[in-house]
Amino acid sequence: MNFQNDRPIYLQIFDYLVLLIVTDKYKVGEKIPSVRELATFFKVNPNTMQKALSELEEEGLIYTERTNGKFVTNDGNIIKNYKEKIALDKTLEYLKSMKELGFPFEEVLEKVKNMGKDAKI
Amino acid sequence: MNFQNDRPIYLQIFDYLVLLIVTDKYKVGEKIPSVRELATFFKVNPNTMQKALSELEEEGLIYTERTNGKFVTNDGNIIKNYKEKIALDKTLEYLKSMKELGFPFEEVLEKVKNMGKDAKI
Amino acid sequence: MNFQNDRPIYLQIFDYLVLLIVTDKYKVGEKIPSVRELATFFKVNPNTMQKALSELEEEGLIYTERTNGKFVTNDGNIIKNYKEKIALDKTLEYLKSMKELGFPFEEVLEKVKNMGKDAKI
Amino acid sequence: MNFQNDRPIYLQIFDYLVLLIVTDKYKVGEKIPSVRELATFFKVNPNTMQKALSELEEEGLIYTERTNGKFVTNDGNIIKNYKEKIALDKTLEYLKSMKELGFPFEEVLEKVKNMGKDAKI
DNA sequence: GTGGTCTAGACCACT
């Protein structure tokens, strides 16, 4: 895992784990590796790992069983909604910034289509 | 102007001034206000303002005439290219992150269309 | 039984059993279920169950007859006093924290009355 | 400041700062001491202090101005509501636990009155 | 000087 310099590592790990969850790599209700294991895997300090996981828990995507481990939430809807929310946020932000730049919507749509066609993205 | 807390202020000002330039609010070759004036306007420290302007100058969007002030570049192409570059970057980044989330391109296109239709964005 | 995450499970079980005793669900002198049965019932590790019972015994609310089982104390006064002690502790703690928050006693009394009226609590 | 052993220090500091805010010791909009100063004052590690303050910020009771310091929220309503919320929570929890113990409401009221009379609490 | 982040490492209670 390569971390960028302009964002906190714990947030980058957070984002990565979110991806694993919303794309079903970590299944609903599944136990996730221990804090220490994850810290080793990402080559970060356990505290940093802990912080990333705390954020996940705050979002309701995982929960903790004391002395037992951490688990993906059992509520599939939370995951589904979270995924949808991210998507809407990103789409909205994208369209907003394109509009600020002065592109009419048709042109934006054109760009999206072209870029989606050209490359496999 | 409301600044977010998770990004340097000078970058947020930079972005804002870029918008003014690429949307022709600051015309090609036009003189822009002095550092002091801008600092007052944005309610920031002159050092912060200076940093934002330095970034603009580095991108070639403005240039400095010593003792005379700062001006928007006279080369309209620089501005046009810069605008296009931002747009492509944003579009690429958007499509990439949507793909990471597991959305097929058709669904992304759908979301863009819907959101462009629904709201004035 | 739903356990909270911020307190030891054995303490939560302890509290629950205390309730059973002071509210006479477990009568004076009555035999209580075996550690194993209770552990199964609460879905916890027998060690955890044992710890909860040890605390009860320390408080004098139950006693152990070797090879025979555990029993609620025969001394009704112990139970009565314990109940009274808890009540006073809770009341004192409650009033203290309300005072710390800056509520005058009259207002506290008002809140108690209202909340006791409105809901069945 | 004497910390208890059965609760995280950062939460005890959190509670204490909440008291300072809801009782107007820290006024609306006022700058609070720097993380380092507070850490020194409470004799804890800056990280611990930071965690306590993060919780406060999450609750909306304080906000951060980057490189400038932390401030009590400017919205007096947030503070007022928070105070009221704590009071209701505490009252509800108190009445609930007294009911669980088997005390009829009249008796609870009596205890509250007596204890409020006897001592200055 | 400000807050934010991160590391290294330790200790603890609980199961």
Added chain:
DNA sequence: GTGGTCTAGACCACG
């Protein structure tokens, strides 16, 4: 072995 907490100390960007 699990998560949670805490310390000591460092570095960084920002203003």
